[in-house]
Amino acid sequence: MKESVEHGETSSKAPLSKGVSKGVSILDVILRFVAIIGALASAIAMGTTNQTLPFFTQFIRFKAQYNDLPTLTFFVVANSIVCAYLILSLPLSIVHVIRSRAKYSRLILIFFDAAMLALVTAGASAAAAIVYLAHKGNVRANWLAICQQFDSFCERISGSLIGSFATMVVLVLLIFLSAIALARR
Amino acid sequence: MKESVEHGETSSKAPLSKGVSKGVSILDVILRFVAIIGALASAIAMGTTNQTLPFFTQFIRFKAQYNDLPTLTFFVVANSIVCAYLILSLPLSIVHVIRSRAKYSRLILIFFDAAMLALVTAGASAAAAIVYLAHKGNVRANWLAICQQFDSFCERISGSLIGSFATMVVLVLLIFLSAIALARR
Numbered sequence: 001m002k003e004s005v006e007h008g009e010t011s012s013k014a015p016l017s018k019g020v021s022k023g024v025s026i027l028d029v030i031l032r033f034v035a036i037i038g039a040l041a042s043a044i045a046m047g048t049t050n051q052t053l054p055f056f057t058q059f060i061r062f063k064a065q066y067n068d069l070p071t072l073t074f075f076v077v078a079n080s081i082v083c084a085y086l087i088l089s090l091p092l093s094i095v096h097v098i099r100s101r102a103k104y105s106r107l108i109l110i111f112f113d114a115a116m117l118a119l120v121t122a123g124a125s126a127a128a129a130i131v132y133l134a135h136k137g138n139v140r141a142n143w144l145a146i147c148q149q150f151d152s153f154c155e156r157i158s159g160s161l162i163g164s165f166a167t168m169v170v171l172v173l174l175i176f177l178s179a180i181a182l183a184r185r
Numbered sequence: 186m187k188e189s190v191e192h193g194e195t196s197s198k199a200p201l202s203k204g205v206s207k208g209v210s211i212l213d214v215i216l217r218f219v220a221i222i223g224a225l226a227s228a229i230a231m232g233t234t235n236q237t238l239p240f241f242t243q244f245i246r247f248k249a250q251y252n253d254l255p256t257l258t259f260f261v262v263a264n265s266i267v268c269a270y271l272i273l274s275l276p277l278s279i280v281h282v283i284r285s286r287a288k289y290s291r292l293i294l295i296f297f298d299a300a301m302l303a304l305v306t307a308g309a310s311a312a313a314a315i316v317y318l319a320h321k322g323n324v325r326a327n328w329l330a331i332c333q334q335f336d337s338f339c340e341r342i343s344g345s346l347i348g349s350f351a352t353m354v355v356l357v358l359l360i361f362l363s364a365i366a367l368a369r370r
Contacts, residue, residue: 068325071314103368110364114302114357121303122310129256129311133318134326140253141319143328172299175360179295182367183288 021100021184028177029093031170036086038167039120043079045160046072046127051153064146064153071130072157078123079164082116089113101185110178117171124164131158206285206369213362214278220355221271224305227348228264231257231312234345236338249331249338256315257342263308264349267301274298286370295363302356309349316343 046066053062066072089109096102134154137145147154231251238247251257274294281287319339322330332339 064325069323071317107361107364107368111357111361114299114360117299117303118306118353118357121306125307126310126314129314130318132256133315133328138254140249141328141331143318143326146326168303172296172303175299176292176296179292179364179367182364183292183370185368 017184018100021181022097024177024181024184025093025097025100028174028181029090029097031174031177032086032090032093035167035170035174036083036090038163038170039079039083039086040163042124042160042163042167043076043083045163046079046157047076049153049156049160051150051156053149062149064150066157069130071126075123075127075160075164078119079167082120082123082167085112085116096181100181103182103185106178106182110175110182113171113175113178117168117175120164120171121168124161124168127157127164128161131161202369203285206366207282209362209366209369210278210282210285213359213366214275214282216355216359216362217271217275217278220352220359221268221275223348223352223355224264224268224271225348227309227345227352228261228268230345230348231264231342232261234338234341236335236341238334247334249335251342254315256311260308260312260345260349263304264352267305267308267352270297270301281366285366288367288370291363291367295360295367298356298360298363302353302360305349305356306353309346309353312342312349313346316346 050063050065052064066076089112092105092109096106131154133143133145134150134157135145135147137143235248235250251261274297277290277294281291316339318328318330319335319342320330320332322328
């Protein structure tokens with residue numbers, strides 16, 4: 001009932017409403033760029049990490065690389081996948097700026113954004129758990145901290161988590177923005 | 186233009202459309218129950234884990250508890266928070282079955298669902314990284330596998346991950362369902 005009364009007002013409200021919808025869509029594109037940079041920086045920073053210690057014995061050269069720890073390899077793979085997905089989703093997101101009433105394409109984006117949020121969070125927090133262990137060790141399990149020896153390695157893997165956690169926050173915002181766009185249609 | 190032409194059809198399409206919307210809302214409530222059970226089971230299974238080995242020296246009793254590893258404590262806390270949130274969101278979800286055109290409350294649910302998805306994924310994957318380490322150890326970092334000694338402890342902490350990963354999948358579906366409900370309004 002209320003809808004039919006308000007229907008006459010739609011034409012006068014339309015320009016403002018359309019402007020806000022366009023703003024939401026443009027923000028979506030910008031945030032996707034931020035997320036791409038975050039995921040890419042994380043993957044590269046982690047993937048290029050290695051440290052060779054200045055001392056070595058006759059048989060062993062003390063060297064630390066990200067792929068010594070399988071969890072850090074997973075981190076690089078997860079961030080690369082999320083980065084690739086975000087780049088692929090960019091054209092769709094740009095189409096939404098023009099066609100702000102799109103429905104099914106937004107639904108698809110929300111679903112995959114949520115899946116990618118899970119993936120990037122899994123990578124980031126698994127790596128964070130290992131980085132924490134590298135810094136602090138664990139007395140009960142008799143796992144010693146390795147950061148005394150591999151200090152620059154540890155700094156690098158700690159730093160590379162930042163981009164990934166930023167991507168995580170941006171993906172939550174992207175899901176919320178897509179939902180707002182759907183609600184405003 | 187198209188909208189005003191279709192406007193006359195709305196009344197005849199309404200019952201079917203309303204039925205589907207109601208179905209989506211009911212599925213939302215059911216999935217929330219599943220997610221609550223998953224998160225609660227995970228938190229309890231992990232929180233009650235401890236194993237005392239049958240041998241001990243004069244000074245040390247070999248005992249393993251979930252809070253020996255800070256990551257597993259985080260797992261319990263994360264799952265408890267998600268479980269509490271899901272219980273609190275249940276009334277709102279039930280209201281949506283009756284008021285299927287609700288907009289702002291669905292937006293709020295999508296936002297917090299996404300945030301909780303990130304939280305439960307963080308807990309589950311950080312714990313998974315540690316559990317993997319407990320099983321396999323890491324030669325390069327000189328972290329030994331502890332599962333030979335603490336076998337039932339390891340089985341228990343591995344098993345308790347399942348509920349958490351199930352909750353993760355259900356939360357992705359919940360976000361998607363809410364988006365569908367918003368798109369169908």
